Amino acid sequence: MSATLEPDATLRATTGPDHLVNVRDLTKYFPIREGVLQRVTGHVKAVDGVSFDIHRGETVGLVGESGCGKTTLGRCIAGLMSPTSGGVYFGMDHDSVDRLDAQLGLPFDKRNEGEIAAIDHRHRIDMMPHAAWRTYRRNCQVVFQDAFSSLNPRQLVIDIVGRPLRIHKEASGTALIERVVELLENVGLGRQHLYRYPHQFSGGQRQRISIARALALDPEFIVLDEPTSALDVSVQAQILNLLHELQQQYRLTYLFISHDLGVVQHMSDRIIVMYLGRISEIGRSDEIFEAPRHPYTQALLAANPALEVTDETIRLPGSVPDPSDPPQGCRFHTRCPVVIERCGWGVSDALRILETRGHLLDNLKAANKHTPFDGDLAFDTAEEAEAVAAELGSDATPEPMRRACELLEVRATSVHLRYTPVDDMSVSGVGTEHQTACILYNGGHKD
Numbered sequence: 001m002s003a004t005l006e007p008d009a010t011l012r013a014t015t016g017p018d019h020l021v022n023v024r025d026l027t028k029y030f031p032i033r034e035g036v037l038q039r040v041t042g043h044v045k046a047v048d049g050v051s052f053d054i055h056r057g058e059t060v061g062l063v064g065e066s067g068c069g070k071t072t073l074g075r076c077i078a079g080l081m082s083p084t085s086g087g088v089y090f091g092m093d094h095d096s097v098d099r100l101d102a103q104l105g106l107p108f109d110k111r112n113e114g115e116i117a118a119i120d121h122r123h124r125i126d127m128m129p130h131a132a133w134r135t136y137r138r139n140c141q142v143v144f145q146d147a148f149s150s151l152n153p154r155q156l157v158i159d160i161v162g163r164p165l166r167i168h169k170e171a172s173g174t175a176l177i178e179r180v181v182e183l184l185e186n187v188g189l190g191r192q193h194l195y196r197y198p199h200q201f202s203g204g205q206r207q208r209i210s211i212a213r214a215l216a217l218d219p220e221f222i223v224l225d226e227p228t229s230a231l232d233v234s235v236q237a238q239i240l241n242l243l244h245e246l247q248q249q250y251r252l253t254y255l256f257i258s259h260d261l262g263v264v265q266h267m268s269d270r271i272i273v274m275y276l277g278r279i280s281e282i283g284r285s286d287e288i289f290e291a292p293r294h295p296y297t298q299a300l301l302a303a304n305p306a307l308e309v310t311d312e313t314i315r316l317p318g319s320v321p322d323p324s325d326p327p328q329g330c331r332f333h334t335r336c337p338v339v340i341e342r343c344g345w346g347v348s349d350a351l352r353i354l355e356t357r358g359h360l361l362d363n364l365k366a367a368n369k370h371t372p373f374d375g376d377l378a379f380d381t382a383e384e385a386e387a388v389a390a391e392l393g394s395d396a397t398p399e400p401m402r403r404a405c406e407l408l409e410v411r412a413t414s415v416h417l418r419y420t421p422v423d424d425m426s427v428s429g430v431g432t433e434h435q436t437a438c439i440l441y442n443g444g445h446k447d
């Protein structure tokens with residue numbers, strides 16, 4: 001199971017006629033290539049089974065540590081990148097959303113592929129007819145963090161901001177110049193800036209130019225990928241205020257990507273917290289900040305001094321695991337301060353613990369994983385295997401992991417391991433429009 005919204009009442013409650021974009025089971029894997037022949041040896045699972053809705057006129061904040069997949073998700077939604085599987089849907093009515101979710105909720109062999117294909121053909125951005133796709137590309141614009149590299153240094157502002165108008169044959173000649181002036185004035189610049197190059201502006205002004213360009217085709221929806229992260233705090237506030245004013249003026253919808261929780265809190269109606277390619281929590285901004293449920297969200301909030309909720313008792317140890325080999329079960333279990341035995345311990349955890357005691361791994365000949373939860377570690381001698389088994393059964397190994405261990409046995413020169421298998425964690429409801437992917441709340445029972 002992936003971290004998806006179930007096609008149940010919870011999902012339907014969030015999908016009214018006002019929804020603009022629906023993301024369903026979206027994955028994006030990047031191949032890892034090695035050697036002279038550039039063979040694919042694995043995949044970075046940047047986004048791994050994500051589903052949510054964006055409603056007209058709202059700002060959805062997307063937060064998470066570096067590398068958790070925020071930009072990749074934003075690019076897939078904007079149509080700048082094709083997903084590996086799953087889809088981004090645009091312009092679905094309530095009935096289509098219900099029908100699609102009903103189908104996606106069924107096992108593969110029970111789905112009505114014809115019905116899914118009909119919806120995909122009309123609404124899935126990578127499958128819709130070209131004219132509809134062009135409408136989506138006009139409707140959905142992107143503003144990137146680094147305005148300097150996203151603006152062509154050899155082009156004048158008139159060409160940068162006027163380009164979308166020219167490409168879409170919206171205006172030319174004097175009309176184009178006047179429209180660009182209007183766009184510049186909307187973002188606090190003016191006619192005097194038309195014939196200057198990007199390097200002649202400050203960072204904040206360059207971001208204003210990017211925003212003017214994004215507004216050129218009168219979009220409904222803008223993906224803002226860390227739009228203020230590269231700016232000084234005072235300039236940040238000005239740009240955030242500008243974005244807020246533009247949203248009111250043009251009834252814009254934003255997907256606001258940031259690792260800065262303070263900024264996200266200020267901007268967002270709803271918030272999605274991502275961890276290693278998956279959604280760990282999603283809900284209304286006030287609920288997420290006042291009553292975060294997922295231990296990861298709690299740790300993120302506690303660690304953020306700007307939020308004045310700093311709690312030294314909740315720490316976020318270590319770094320984000322490798323997205324090409326994410327932990328099984330709950331992806332956060334390797335760092336979770338309240339981890340329990342059913343969170344997904346497995347053979348990789350045993351190897352991780354042994355890695356911290358380097359000498360125990362020195363003699364490892366092979367690690368065979370039959371499943372993520374079941375495997376054997378081969379050594380040269382029985383003594384080496386005994387030492388490893390002793391370590392994995394000792395206090396040096398976290399207690400929940402020891403409790404999850406169903407088999408820890410030395411046979412000849414190998415250590416055989418088996419841990420309680422668990423499914424991937426999927427989100428479940430913990431309140432109105434509030435969902436989290438944590439076993440402590442799964443199915444409504446708290447351990």
Ligand SMILES: Nc1ncnc2c1ncn2[C@@H]1O[C@H](COP(=O)(O)OP(=O)(O)OP(=O)(O)O)[C@@H](O)[C@H]1O
Nearest residue numbers: 030044046065066067068069070071072073259323
């Ligand atoms: N084009 C690419 N090819 C291979 N791997 C990629 C590519 N783009 C992103 N990745 C990897 O995918 C994962 C997610 O990256 P992404 O940029 O989406 O994260 P992010 O949450 O936006 O991080 P940050 O906060 O640093 O911007 C990372 O491990 C990254 O290295």
Ligand code: SF4
Nearest residue numbers: 330333336343438439
């Ligand atoms: S399921 Fe919940 S308790 Fe378990 S590791 Fe994940 S976040 Fe922590």
Ligand SMILES: [Mg+2]
Nearest residue numbers: 070071072225
């Ligand atoms: Mg990013």
